[in-house]
Amino acid sequence: xxxxxxxxxxxxxxxxxxxxxxxxxxxxxxxxxxxxxxxxxxxxxxxxxxxxxxxxxxxxxxxxxxxxxxxxxxxxxxxxxxxxxxxxxxxxxxxxxxxxxxxxxxxxxxxxxxxxxxxxxxxxxxxxxxxxxxxxxxxxxxxxxxxxxxxxxxxxxxxxxxxxxxxxxxxxxxxxxxxxxxxxxxxxxxxxxxxxxxxxxxxxxxxxxxxxxxxxxxxxxxxxxxxxxxxxxxxxxxxxxxxxxxxxxxxxxxxxxxxxxxxxxxxxxxxxxxxxxxxxxxxxxxxxxxxxxxxxxx
Amino acid sequence: xxxxxxxxxxxxxxxxxxxxxxxxxxxxxxxxxxxxxxxxxxxxxxxxxxxxxxxxxxxxxxxxxxxxxxxxxxxxxxxxxxxxxxxxxxxxxxxxxxxxxxxxxxxxxxxxxxxxxxxxxxxxxxxxxxxxxxxxxxxxxxxxxxxxxxxxxxxxxxxxxxxxxxxxxxxxxxxxxxxxxxxxxxxxxxxxxxxxxxxxxxxxxxxxxxxxxxxxxxxxxxxxxxxxxxxxxxxxxxxxxxxxxxxxxxxxxxxxxxxxxxxxxxxxxxxxxxxxxxxxxxxxxxxxxxxxxxxxxx
Numbered sequence: 001x002x003x004x005x006x007x008x009x010x011x012x013x014x015x016x017x018x019x020x021x022x023x024x025x026x027x028x029x030x031x032x033x034x035x036x037x038x039x040x041x042x043x044x045x046x047x048x049x050x051x052x053x054x055x056x057x058x059x060x061x062x063x064x065x066x067x068x069x070x071x072x073x074x075x076x077x078x079x080x081x082x083x084x085x086x087x088x089x090x091x092x093x094x095x096x097x098x099x100x101x102x103x104x105x106x107x108x109x110x111x112x113x114x115x116x117x118x119x120x121x122x123x124x125x126x127x128x129x130x131x132x133x134x135x136x137x138x139x140x141x142x143x144x145x146x147x148x149x150x151x152x153x154x155x156x157x158x159x160x161x162x163x164x165x166x167x168x169x170x171x172x173x174x175x176x177x178x179x180x181x182x183x184x185x186x187x188x189x190x191x192x193x194x195x196x197x198x199x200x201x202x203x204x205x206x207x208x209x210x211x212x213x214x215x216x217x218x219x220x221x222x223x224x225x226x227x228x229x230x231x232x233x234x235x236x237x238x239x240x241x242x243x244x245x246x247x248x249x250x251x252x253x254x255x256x257x258x259x260x261x262x263x264x265x266x267x268x269x270x271x272x273x274x275x276x277x278x279x280x281x282x283x284x285x286x287x288x289x290x291x292x293x294x295x296x297x298x
Numbered sequence: 299x300x301x302x303x304x305x306x307x308x309x310x311x312x313x314x315x316x317x318x319x320x321x322x323x324x325x326x327x328x329x330x331x332x333x334x335x336x337x338x339x340x341x342x343x344x345x346x347x348x349x350x351x352x353x354x355x356x357x358x359x360x361x362x363x364x365x366x367x368x369x370x371x372x373x374x375x376x377x378x379x380x381x382x383x384x385x386x387x388x389x390x391x392x393x394x395x396x397x398x399x400x401x402x403x404x405x406x407x408x409x410x411x412x413x414x415x416x417x418x419x420x421x422x423x424x425x426x427x428x429x430x431x432x433x434x435x436x437x438x439x440x441x442x443x444x445x446x447x448x449x450x451x452x453x454x455x456x457x458x459x460x461x462x463x464x465x466x467x468x469x470x471x472x473x474x475x476x477x478x479x480x481x482x483x484x485x486x487x488x489x490x491x492x493x494x495x496x497x498x499x500x501x502x503x504x505x506x507x508x509x510x511x512x513x514x515x516x517x518x519x520x521x522x523x524x525x526x527x528x529x530x531x532x533x534x535x536x537x538x539x540x541x542x543x544x545x546x547x548x549x550x551x552x553x554x555x556x557x558x559x560x561x562x563x564x565x566x567x568x569x570x571x572x573x574x575x576x577x578x579x580x581x582x583x584x585x586x587x588x589x590x591x592x593x594x595x596x
Binding site: 069084130131132145147148150152153154155156157158159160162163164165166167179180182220223224225226227228229230231232258259260261262263264267268 | 367382428429430446448450451453454455457458460461462464477478480521522528529530557559560561565
């Protein structure tokens with residue numbers, strides 16, 4: 001227990017939503033899960049949980065970390081909505097505005113990966129840094145880009161998983177992204193690995209050549225991140241990265257080779273084991289991301 | 299004449315340095331040029347000009363926009379120096395600290411392209427925007443990335459000209475960048491065009507297929523900028539872009555094709571002629587960048 005503000009957080013995921021009442025990862029007061037089915041079922045179930053918490057505990061802020069893409073422009077009439085998701089039934093569904101109206105507390109709303117990045121910055125592997133990236137390599141590839149302490153903003157939010165990168169020499173597999181074919185997600189996601197090999201990722205040996213191709217794509221993404229968002233550190237987690245721990249050293253080597261001595265390459269190479277690292281919060285990054293967004297709204 | 303603060307600006311370029319005393323592009327009180335030879339010649343010549351201006355006019359701030367890479371980390375002992383430039387004699391040469399010590403006024407220091415971007419934000423083609431990019435395609439490819447009104451900061455400054463991108467189908471020319479071969483600069487700079495064709499860019503016809511390859515590289519760079527820095531607008535100027543005006547429509551088409559409907563692609567496509575535009579300040583963007591950096595230091 002601490003004197004820190006109590007925050008209600010909701011991580012809206014593609015298959016389940018995690019509601020959490022906490023001041024931070026060391027002080028979780030309550031947690032509840034709701035399956036993500038339809039907005040008509042899922043959102044009222046979340047509201048019922050938050051209603052109970054509001055009565056029993058009062059919370060000072062609300063944080064919402066959602067699967068995307070989402071409308072994060074506070075000046076937009078559709079601020080707080082999920083936008084062009086392929087997820088059936090959830091396209092153009094308001095999430096934040098109805099909860100802001102219901103609970104009338106300061107509310108933060110952003111993508112799940114931006115939230116997770118902020119949580120790593122507050123409590124995890126990016127503490128003390130102003131500019132860093134959080135990458136999750138799972139079914140897809142998601143990236144939270146933090147610049148000067150905040151998620152990068154402009155025309156929407158970052159979608160770095162869909163960068164187009166230089167291909168590994170001799171690799172002409174078309175890739176698995178329905179939009180871009182061989183973008184980063186189309187080459188390096190768990191779904192892409194499954195499409196390319198016909199095997200589930202966890203059944204593929206650590207020395208299979210597919211991991212070199214995955215690391216090449218992720219190293220290429222890191223090259224472009226380094227030269228655009230100039231992070232002080234890149235955290236790489238998610239199911240694929242966690243289950244195939246040989247990937248991180250391969251990505252480090254791919255980044256150094258790709259930078260080829262340019263710009264801050266020497267500084268990065270000299271501290272590469274601290275520059276590309278696994279995240280520190282593990283499975284907590286998602287729900288703690290919602291708490292971090294709530295705290296940032298205060 | 300205005301009541302705005304009077305700023306002394308220095309644009310340090312690879313061949314010449316432009317000193318300017320101004321409140322903005324509509325109110326230039328003095329201008330002087332110094333050839334860029336050696337630091338031992340060039341920097342004292344700049345100081346002599348600024349000394350005179352300091353006596354005659356007093357200026358409230360100083361702005362320094364330099365060729366790069368430069369050390370922009372205010373906490374670094376080498377803040378204000380040019381770092382790993384290939385330019386003979388200028389590697390690890392302090393520029394800002396000696397001028398800060400000499401004139402004791404608030405001083406802004408950044409790359410020439412960050413300065414030019416800020417000038418376009420204040421007075422030119424990016425007024426009213428928080429997040430935008432300024433691209434110059436000349437001998438090299440330089441990009442100023444502005445996020446939430448300021449140049450992106452972290453481990454150094456952005457160096458987007460050296461992104462690695464997907465190659466145009468069937469194009470296997472190795473590229474002209476000494477670090478990366480076929481990065482953006484290695485494919486799209488004036489130097490790269492000259493290397494590839496054996497002709498100077500201004501002698502190549504507008505319908506030559508090389509411009510399609512240049513536009514593919516710059517469109518790929520814009521794709522990655524859109525998904526990382528999420529700019530509200532991208533300004534593209536510089537000698538090559540100015541002398542080959544057919545490039546801007548080709549880059550617009552390449553970006554739309556590359557985004558392939560993803561993320562904010564529909565919003566961008568609907569306003570593409572306002573999304574990728576030439577800069578508004580022309581040759582003034584460089585020196586006015588120095589003035590903008592001085593104003594931002596106040």
